[in-house]
Amino acid sequence: MIRLFKHYVPHATMLLGLVDMLCLLLAGELAWLLRAWQIGIDPGATWARWPQLLTFAVALQIALVAVGAYSAASFRSLRFAAARLAVAVSIGVIALSLIFFFIPALSFWRSNLLYAMAIAVLLLVAVRAALGRALGGDTFKRRVVVLGAGARGARVAALSRVPGVNFIVAGIVAMGEAGPVADGAVQREEIANLASYVTDLGAVEVVLAIEERRNALPVGDLLRVKTTGVQVVDLSSFLERETGRIDLQSVNPSFLIFSDGFASGEILSSTFKRAFDIAASLLLLLLTLPVILAAAVLIKLESKGPALYCQRRVGLYGEEFDIIKLRSMRIDAEVGGRAVWAAEDDPRVTRVGRFIRRVRIDELPQTWTVLKGEMSFVGPRPERPQFVSDLETHLPYYAERHMVKPGITGWAQINYPYGASIEDARNKLEYDLYYAKNYSPFLDLLILLQTLRVVLWPEGVR
CATH class of the missing domain: 3.40.50.20 (Rossmann fold)
Structure with missing residues (x-):
């Protein structure tokens, strides 16, 4: 594996990513040449189109990462890979449309973009058909x-x-x-x-x-x-x-003490993270306010009670704070205020609640908590105080996850389905410790991108 900004990337994944980048650049160039030939104009020098070609290739490459096109399953199943590629290209079209709207100088002609997308799909599928089994086989292991x-x-x-x-x-x-x-x-x-x-x-x-x-x-x-x-x-x-996680069965305190990592508190890293949280939360609140209001109206129409609710959680250094969420359960979901784990097909969840949970709309009001600085966009999910006191007695190193600011999404959320038991909490803790130990802005970016995959293909939502 290659260690990239403290995170490990398999050689096969890195190689496939580089080949994909070349294919995307080639697709953009071939589309331009084809369109220039159709209308009978001089295509000009390739170097003059590098800004447009790079914009096209990078946007689609980011979309490929976001939908999980480089997961292990992509090497084993061409059908799986083709489905992810189709979604990635669709997302790429939307992203490029926004880029071209705000920065017209980077845009292709619409017909040229259509050709580029079609050629890109053909090349990416062909690469996976030709190299998928080899990259996923024993050659690179x-x-x-x-x-x-x-x-x-x-x-x-x-x-x-x-x-x-x-x-x-x-x-x-x-x-x-x-x-x-x-x-x-x-x-x-x-x-x-x-x-x-x-x-x-x-x-x-x-x-x-x-x-x-x-x-x-x-x-x-x-x-x-x-x-x-x-x-x-x-x-x-x-x-x-x-x-991609800290194994609790084999790890000991000396390993965590003397190994490198746990740099989330460094001034440069924490400043960058906070600046991103402020800018992104302000933008997201402005963009999603109509969605939050619409969901709130539907919640009020379906069941009695407030559309929003506050809940105590444990955050950085064990300090408690309140998070705000759209209500997805009945108002009598917890009798006497006693915390209860969510269950699969939980009968307490309303119809509207089940939908907003599936697409993660219920989490959107938490951007206000991020703006206040009590949470970050990326970090371990904060748990309720009642659960924390119980988990700390059963799981070693559980308190160490509170040395990092909690987040709306995290390494555990994109790698492990929703869980509601001590064993599930143990598995998620292993991912949370990995994140705390190997934190970098690159890992945060990867988690944010991969969160889109979790939203599009929700597994274990409760």
């Missing part, structure tokens, strides 16, 4: 050797069998574990030279997954492996990179 054949080593082996992962387990070495060992493991005593064994397997990385590291760390073996040019990584770092 890293070969790793796992040191440790107990439960930890077995976890790595099981993860390698999940569709869409970016590595292959080339071998597992048992390091004297007392209990059962993973299938296919080779005892360390049977290997004369571990460094030669690793290189002979073509591995580029060794994952340290020993059950008990105290007084059992094979320093000599690891040193020789490292000096051959093979990367050595501990299990927690490996799982963080491969899954």
Whole structure:
């Protein structure tokens, strides 16, 4: 993987993105040449059209990212990829129309844009038909050797069998574990030279997954492996990179303390984030006010009670604050004010409420909370105080998620469906900790773009 602004991007995804960019630039140029030939004019030099070509290509590339066109499923299914491409192109047309309206100098002719879109779709589908299986296959996957054949080593082996992962387990070495060992493991005593064994397997990385590291760390073996040019990584770092979350089963306090990251409080990062929140919340409030008012009227027509409601949540440094949402449940949803987890097909949700939840309209009033500075657009979702006190007793490191300002959308929201249990909270916490540790403006931008995918294809909405 390539670490881009603290976030890991698979080599196959990066390569496909670069090929797509070239295809989009080519589509724009071919469309211009075709239209110039049709009307009999001199097309001119390509360099003179670079602003228009780049605008076209970048807008569509951003739309591809937003709809999830670079997810693992896109490499495995041409039908899935084609559907995402169609949606991306539609969104791209809307975005380009707005850009061309405000900056006419960047615009193509309408007929030229139509040709460019058609050629782009054909080229992007052809690329995925030709390269999809190769990029999603074993060619670009890293070969790793796992040191440790107990439960930890077995976890790595099981993860390698999940569709869409970016590595292959080339071998597992048992390091004297007392209990059962993973299938296919080779005892360390049977290997004369571990460094030669690793290189002979073509591995580029060794994952340290020993059950008990105290007084059992094979320093000599690891040193020789490292000096051959093979990367050595501990299990927690490996799982963080491969899954996009902090694994609570393997992580320990020293890993979080001494590893890099947790830079959200840096002056430059926090200033940039706050400036974006202010500008975006003002713009979004102005643009969505008619939608909020229309939804409020429908809520009032369907059921008695206020259209908006306030709810206490736990925010930055554990401080409580009130969020404002459009009411999507009956006014008697929580008898006596007792907090209750939402359930699938929750009968307390009204018909209008079910719709506004599905398209996330109920969250729009929270932009006022963002403007006030109590929330951000991107961050861990704030929980209710009653839930927080319970979750902190069951989940380690839960309090650490409050070291980052909560958000309307977040890394957990785009990677994990809605959950209403301790186990769901545990999974979301792993994503929240990853976000807190690897925060960057780039990751915020990626989350904001990917939120569109969640809105278009809502999974697990309750």
